[in-house]
Amino acid sequence: MNDDRSAEPMIDQRINRDNILEQVRVFAPATVANMICGFDVLGFAVDAPGDEVTMTKVDRPGVRINSIEGDDGRLPLDPDQNTVSACAMKVLEDLGLADEFGIEIELVKHMPIGSGLGSSSASTVAGVYAINALLGNPLSKEELLPYCIEGEKIACGHGHADNVAPALMGGITLIRSYDPLDIIALPVPEGMYAGIVFPHVDVPTRDARQLIKERIALKDAVVQWGNVAGLIAGLYRNDFSLIGRSMQDVIIEPVRAILIPQFAEMKEIAMANGALSFGISGSGPSVVAITQSEEVAQTITNEIKKHLDKQEIESNTYVSSVNVEGPRILN
Structure with missing residues (x-):
């Protein structure tokens, strides 16, 4: 992630305000972490279930959660504690856009919390992918991954990538290293x-x-x-x-x-x-x-x-x- 000193050049090079959207709706998939034998280093994404995030650009600065569906009231509406809003705010801050406009969020959970299917990571990835799409995709998936890992820290106290990496990248992923972060895409056999x-x-x-x-x-x-x-x-x-x-x-x-x-x-x-x-x-x-x-x-x-x-x-x-x-x- 970028500190304040590195954010300004990134804005000059990547942010085209004509490409900023008014609204975007994103789906992110559930994942099977570990792949049985690869504890904390392997995972793959599935087609369903998953979570949906809708982000809307508004004039008033700040990131707010308007609604959460499908969580039985278990997830926080506080934008500093919810992974979707907290990560979106961090992206806006790092790109120097937090004071220009705000974001309103609607989260729909189509998967159960605490299922072992990456419920928190699906929401986090959907949110990070959505804010990037709303801004005209200034960041690559590789650059978005650290934000997703930070979201996992907020959700469960551990910043592991075995859920968020496949949810964001798709396919089967191997986390070879966290320091430095080194994610490897593995082949997906046809018919698996x-x-x-x-x-x-x-x-x-x-x-x-x-x-x-x-x-x-x-x-x-x-x-x-x-x-x-x-x-x-x-x-x-x-x-x-x-x-x-x-x-x-x-x-x-x-x-x-x-x-x-x-x-x-x-x-x-x-x-x-x-x-x-x-x-x-x-x-x-x-x-x-x-x-x-x-x-x-x-x-x-x-x-x-x-x-x-x-x-x-x-x-x-x-x-x-x-x-x-x-x-x-x-x-």
Whole structure:
């Protein structure tokens, strides 16, 4: 991000006030972070669900949230505490436009909060992408990413990019490094699908992170390193067999699965119905089956939902290919 001294040249070079829009509406997708074996470094975007942000340019300076739908009143309307407004204000400040006009925001959540599908990151990315589009796209996606990471810090206390990077960039992303920030786009095999089930149980992200051990056995680390490397090799080789046998988590899943009712049973159903792999999406409770066809993914989600219904656990299901586009303008 830019301090005040670097903002002025950026305005001269990039801001064309004739290109500033009056209003823009943006959709940003949900994401599957970790990709089972790549804790905090891998993630991919899906087609649905996701969040929508509408931004409107107004004369009075400042950023205000007019409405939030679909959050059951859980998200703050205070512009300093909400990720969408706080990040939009930061972009305006860094580009030297905060005193020229204001922004009014409407946020529509189409995805559940605390689902393990990147709810906060979808809103953040939609907001950052929207303010950039409203201003005539002066910043590249790479330049927008640090704002999205800051939004994650506001939302959950940790500035991780495994959700916001794929939500913003689309496709499958690898976070090789945070200092310096180094995000790598990975190949998306044709025909790769995700069957996602969100059981209606509460697994707060902070609680899920606290279960993770600070120290792990070297033998487990070696297994995990091999799986992450194997997964990336499988993506480049379009080798679904290698992808499936590599997406195994011996470090995080064993402890986080304890918080998810019926996890072992759901995994058994998925693998019996043709999943290449199965695991936790993000910090859970959503789970994901990776498949080689849409039909198999649909069968798995249907069967898991039937099982959860018998256990009197409500759930949402989603079937999606990997979303390579990322956020998109709706109007």
